[in-house]
Amino acid sequence: MIAIPLLPFEKYIIAHAILCVIGFLGFLPLGALLARYTRTYTQSWFTAHWICQLALAGPTIIIGVALGIHAVNLAESGPVNDVHKKWGIAIFVLYLLQVAIGLTIHYLRPRAWASGRGRRPVQNYFHAVFGLLIIAFAMFQVRTGFRSEWPAQTGRGSVGNGANDFWYFWIIFITVLYFAGLAFLWRQFRQEREARRAAEMKNSPEMKPISSPREPSETPMA
Template sequence: MRSAAASTMLSFLGLCAAVSSVKAADPEVLIHIPLLPFQKNIVAHGIVSAIGYLVLLPLGILLARYTRTFTNKWFHAHWFVQTIVSGPLIIASFALARHATTQAGTGHYNDTHKKWGLAIFILYWIQLAIGVLIHFVKPRFGFRLGGRPLQNYFHAILGLFILAASFYQVRYGFRVEYPLQSGRGKVGNGANIVWWIWVFLIPVVYFAGVALLIRRQYRQEALARDKSVPTATSSGENMAMNAAPGAQATY
């Protein structure tokens, strides 16, 4: 009996030693708790938001920035990415966030992340409306700066603001909001490293395009304006705004 008791005690001590060797900072090594439905929706919201706002929207902006002076088809690619590709993901992101907070019973638009999310979502649709106004309606009224309508500049600035706000929103989401809303603890540092690389890379690529191509763009737009003067025999149609690849450019 003593031998059996001693053996049992040694086994117990061995188990205790094994358990104590596990890092206290990693409790899920021993027990993995499956995500609850609302937590799954929070995770899905974060992934879809990151793809829609930090991958696809920058892609649409960079397409406009780099291709507009080389082809008059640049707008088709820009419009397709910003609307047809990004739009469904942005809508899905918003819907997932609403559904997750409804499931969790934590309320809507009652903290910084939720309020910013609603604001960015609304600004996205305002930005699309301004794009439609500029490229399809093409109003000829209002002030002009450097030969370009003010709404073109506003469209570009608003697009960059939405992108900057999205970077802030995504990082705030996985650093602060996710632990607060899910109760699962902080996201691994890998997400933070990727975010820092991306927030550095996208502006560098964008402003490199500005530095390399802005003079070419302005020359093309000036040429288009010179050709837009109607002749006595013309019907008065202004047909030259599409003559140069960058004539109706925004970004």
């Protein structure tokens, strides 16, 4: 069987696939897992979270998407005309939106929550759920890439079944890990309740020291 060398646009497709898989199914799940498992044990959880989600995933995803666009241009395969391309653009936009939401939540926190007196804002829950949805969409997107897009764009046939087996393993693995980490929610909520009580006690009038009346000053003798 004669092996046909990869064409330039096919090499870009492979590079695009590798980087997007690392970004969307590597760094993003890692950042979510670090937040889920470590936030109740160390204040450094947020630093690890944003490094994974932004500092590592951001450049990887942006370069990966750019390589995909360049591959489409080299192949002259036309406009955004199939599921993989449409989903790819949508997921990339959602990722950028999620980053903006995360930065907004971190730097523009409600005063009560920032001081420890208020409950966790709704936008914090939205940020977590929205991030999980993006990862779920990326899981679907990766599979359309090697099952449908690669053979359709290159005519080389389907990718070996090993890729499909690893995809199933990885999806199950990170899903089980995340749901196992939900066991730490009780600890997180308990810590937040204790922080609220401590803040309320600190600010209550009963806990403020009562200043003693001044002693009347002696009138100097003439």
